[in-house]
Amino acid sequence: MSYHVESICDRRRFGSATRKQIVMYLANKASDDGTGIWCSKHTIARHTELSLATVKRVIRDFLAEGILLATGLRDTSRHGQTVVYRIVLEAVEELELLQWSTGSSTTGVTLNPVPPVPATGVTVSPQPGSGRPPNNPKNHPENPPSARTSAREAADADLEPLWEAYPADRRRDRKACGQILAGAQAEASSEELTEAARTYAAETADYTRTKVMFLDNWLRTGKWRRYVEEARGRAREKESRARTDEETMIRSAARWILERSAMCRHVPRKYALKAVERGLITLRDAQAAGVL
Incomplete structure (x- = not known):
């Protein structure tokens, strides 16, 4: 049983409830690297309460898509030989992530709307003139943003995910952080720096606050380089x-x-x-x- 493989599969979209049910059963039988799955299709059908034909079709699709690999055969006492499968974690991680809703539904009494009452009385003829009301925004076009404003907004957009990933009580001087970040981006991408900040935040979660650097110093002294290099090494x-x-x-x-x-x-x-x-x-x- 591998909670690690189950967790990876649980967060991905497999296209149907049947496919998800079968891959979660296989993940439960896998080792942490996705290998060592040896259970017959009859066993899968019995435990998932799906038909044998459905199980065979889905596994055949998984093999064609590269989500499953057949790595060998294993002798069994009841059915002769059983295929040994491996879940390809790299292929699963490329699937679409599930989107979790953060909204909350509201319940309560639904009020019937008041029916409109037809207007009666004197009808006033409109005065001739412009069809736009005086407060229409098209009557007052805004000046186009300057190049300096656009560059500042772009820099702030790059800083935002890094700012949010860093420990909240160790953030200061957002303007200075944005300027230092521009220099750091010559060596690493915004995504790499943001991931480095998350790793540093997790690593120092139990430290006293005096042992955790402020964000501007963390960027200025290049403390992020070690985390970026380690992440690149893992990727390679x-x-x-x-x-x-x-x-x-x-x-x-x-x-x-x-x-x-x-x-x-x-x-x-x-x-x-x-x-x-x-x-x-x-x-x-x-x-x-x-x-x-």
């Missing part, structure tokens, strides 16, 4: 791991196709095509194995 490591996993799956797919293995029916089309492009197999091999 994640990208490298994804490339390694993809290379492993392409080579496994080529081997299964050449061996006419039972795993051929679980090979996604995109991996078969990449194996053909790299010369590991021929198009005729893939077609003979029923993959293409």
Whole structure:
């Protein structure tokens, strides 16, 4: 059981309640890296109370979309062999995040509107003149913003997420922070600096306030650089791991196709095509194995 994988899947949109129900069941059976899922489709259908045909169709779709990968076979006492799956966390994290509503619904007595009363009496003819009332904003066009004003507003917009991410009682001198931020953006993007501020805020959450730097000093002294570099390192490591996993799956797919293995029916089309492009197999091999 992996609460980590369940949490990642829970926050993503999978397109239907059926798909979400099946992927949450698989996530419950996975290790923290998404691997080691070995439960038969009959078991999934029994626990989710869905039909076996529906379970097979959804898993087939997940394999084609790259959300699931078949990593091997496992012998079982009841059904012979069961496919072992892995949830590709990188593919899941690219799915659309669920949007949580922050509004509150209001209830109470609904009052019936008062019906309009037809006007009676003398009808006054309108006086000729302009069709616009004197307070119409089109009668008083505003002056276009100056270049300096536009630049200041853009700088303030860049600072806003960083300002909100930093510990509230350690913020000061917003104008100076905006000026220093402009220099820091030559080395890091606004998103990287904002994420660095969040990491620093979490790291110093239990510190006494005197041990936490003010935001202007944090930017001026470059304390953000360590967090940016660590985040970039994690991103490179994640990208490298994804490339390694993809290379492993392409080579496994080529081997299964050449061996006419039972795993051929679980090979996604995109991996078969990449194996053909790299010369590991021929198009005729893939077609003979029923993959293409």
